[in-house]
Amino acid sequence: MIDNIERIGNFTSSNVYRLCASTQKGEVTAAFYTYVQEKMFERSLGRSLEMGAYSQSMAWGSFLEKRVNDNLGNAYIMVHKQTNVHPTHKFWTGSPDFDCPTLDKIAELKCFEPKNFASYVTALLTEDLSVIKKEHPKEYWQIVSNACIKGYSKGEAIVYMPYQSEMKEIKELAEDPDYLAEIGMEPWQVRFIVEKENSQLATLPDNSKFKNLNIFEFEIPIEDKIFLTKRVMDANKLITG
Numbered sequence: 001m002i003d004n005i006e007r008i009g010n011f012t013s014s015n016v017y018r019l020c021a022s023t024q025k026g027e028v029t030a031a032f033y034t035y036v037q038e039k040m041f042e043r044s045l046g047r048s049l050e051m052g053a054y055s056q057s058m059a060w061g062s063f064l065e066k067r068v069n070d071n072l073g074n075a076y077i078m079v080h081k082q083t084n085v086h087p088t089h090k091f092w093t094g095s096p097d098f099d100c101p102t103l104d105k106i107a108e109l110k111c112f113e114p115k116n117f118a119s120y121v122t123a124l125l126t127e128d129l130s131v132i133k134k135e136h137p138k139e140y141w142q143i144v145s146n147a148c149i150k151g152y153s154k155g156e157a158i159v160y161m162p163y164q165s166e167m168k169e170i171k172e173l174a175e176d177p178d179y180l181a182e183i184g185m186e187p188w189q190v191r192f193i194v195e196k197e198n199s200q201l202a203t204l205p206d207n208s209k210f211k212n213l214n215i216f217e218f219e220i221p222i223e224d225k226i227f228l229t230k231r232v233m234d235a236n237k238l239i240t241g
Contacts, residue, residue, distance in 0.1 A: 006083040009043035013094030015143035017138040019231040061111040096146040105154035125214040156217040
């Protein structure tokens with residue numbers, strides 16, 4: 001991602017939540033200007049500010065994505081390695097996890113560690129967009145942003161944490177060179193999955209009150225699309241003048 005020229009200097013779905021926070025008066029917050037400055041720096045540098053650091057949390061999510069995709073049905077297309085550019089605003093890009101053109105929606109998968117998993121799923125179970133937006137703005141606005149870029153009316157949040165009874169199969173996949181090659185990962189990136197105890201990984205007891213796979217589809221409010229589009233355009237204007 002850090003070498004992707006379509007993301008360098010452009011506002012991306014994974015970070016647009018930084019443009020969306022507002023004061024009580026409805027004005028942008030400091031996070032808005034910090035993000036704009038970062039994009040300005042990238043345009044001047046001609047490269048990403050990020051250095052591509054490896055983390056086990058990111059590797060865990062990437063490793064599990066195909067497993068989730070294989071259980072979602074043919075309407076879901078795994079596209080996390082593709083970057084979409086807004087058809088009108090070329091400075092606005094995003095890389096959704098799943099594209100569902102026949103269903104008029106994009107879907108984002110999160111394989112969080114236990115605390116964030118419980119928090120996000122609890123918010124989704126309310127089916128109240130105001131609650132989700134308030135408690136998990138990063139995830140909410142990422143979905144809205146990618147839907148705007150694709151021109152879809154719906155978004156979907158997917159949250160997965162495998163049951164401990166799934167871990168034997170998951171650990172076997174982590175040692176399968178053909179599977180790793182298919183998902184574009186190296187053995188060293190997922191060695192921790194094999195070496196760690198299940199309790200040291202983001203896994204659920206089989207008798208947990210939470211389900212391992214949680215899905216919430218919603219119609220994106222048009223006012224949120226308009227709001228986000230204006231914030232992205234205002235942000236870009238600060239750079240271009």
